[in-house]
Amino acid sequence: MQEKKQSILYKILRFFVYLFYRRPTIVGEENLPEEPCILVGNHTQMNGPIVGELYLPGHKYIWCAGQLLHWNEAPDYAFTDFWSFHPKWTHWFFRLLSYLVTPLAVCLFNNAHTIPVYHDSRLLTTLKLSLQRLQEGYNILIFPEYNKKYNHVLYDFQDRFIDLAKLYYKKTGKALQFVPLYIAPNLHQSHICEPIRFDPDAPIAEERERIKQYLMDSITAKAESLPEHTVVPYRNIRKRDYPSSRPTAEESA
Numbered sequence: 001m002q003e004k005k006q007s008i009l010y011k012i013l014r015f016f017v018y019l020f021y022r023r024p025t026i027v028g029e030e031n032l033p034e035e036p037c038i039l040v041g042n043h044t045q046m047n048g049p050i051v052g053e054l055y056l057p058g059h060k061y062i063w064c065a066g067q068l069l070h071w072n073e074a075p076d077y078a079f080t081d082f083w084s085f086h087p088k089w090t091h092w093f094f095r096l097l098s099y100l101v102t103p104l105a106v107c108l109f110n111n112a113h114t115i116p117v118y119h120d121s122r123l124l125t126t127l128k129l130s131l132q133r134l135q136e137g138y139n140i141l142i143f144p145e146y147n148k149k150y151n152h153v154l155y156d157f158q159d160r161f162i163d164l165a166k167l168y169y170k171k172t173g174k175a176l177q178f179v180p181l182y183i184a185p186n187l188h189q190s191h192i193c194e195p196i197r198f199d200p201d202a203p204i205a206e207e208r209e210r211i212k213q214y215l216m217d218s219i220t221a222k223a224e225s226l227p228e229h230t231v232v233p234y235r236n237i238r239k240r241d242y243p244s245s246r247p248t249a250e251e252s253a
Helices: 008-020 047-054 074-083 088-111 123-135 160-172 204-225
Strands: 025-027 038-041 060-065 114-117 139-142 145-149 155-157 177-184 189-192
Touching (some): 008 047, 008 088, 038 047, 038 160, 047 060, 074 088, 088 114, 123 139, 155 204, 177 204
Parallel strands (some): 025 189, 038 139, 038 177, 060 139
């Protein structure tokens, strides 16, 4: 494997993250397959990418929003994804902030071990790079939540990333494994759960549903099995609204 070249600025930023972000305990490393796999985790806002880039074992690349790699697209994406839920009278401030953080975001995401994800004609670039990295022996880490709440631990998962296993099987004849990952920042822990293997003989629609459900169920079960803690959600909401890993019946409804 050839290590990605990184800028001096990125190395400085990375050093400060190491300095101030508490290293999590990684539990369940024995569940990582020996062959390349796809790890699928809860995003936990900035925590997922930080843990993935700096602390998860093994060689890996992380799927990230492709807009964050481009100067002209990052501000709109940052505002919409991170701050648009704030009251409208504050939007001018967050619009300004989105432009101020763009240089930092572009530096970080172009130098980190990322694969840009696009939902337009550039999707082919995402798939081509992903297959290339898997064939080179890298794992791929994906955070597939989107803005639809599923339960007290997760937002719902997009499922088309599972199609990557079908393409990989056609390319190599090997069935990929998907590995659930639960990141618990408030416990300073990350848990690697037991994997599920793609079935190339099953219809892809059934595999999407089966694997997606297994991943969400495994992550939820892991969160609930740990000591009660505050869950850092996908959406950047107020901290007082963060859910518990063991919500009351009223909160679960």
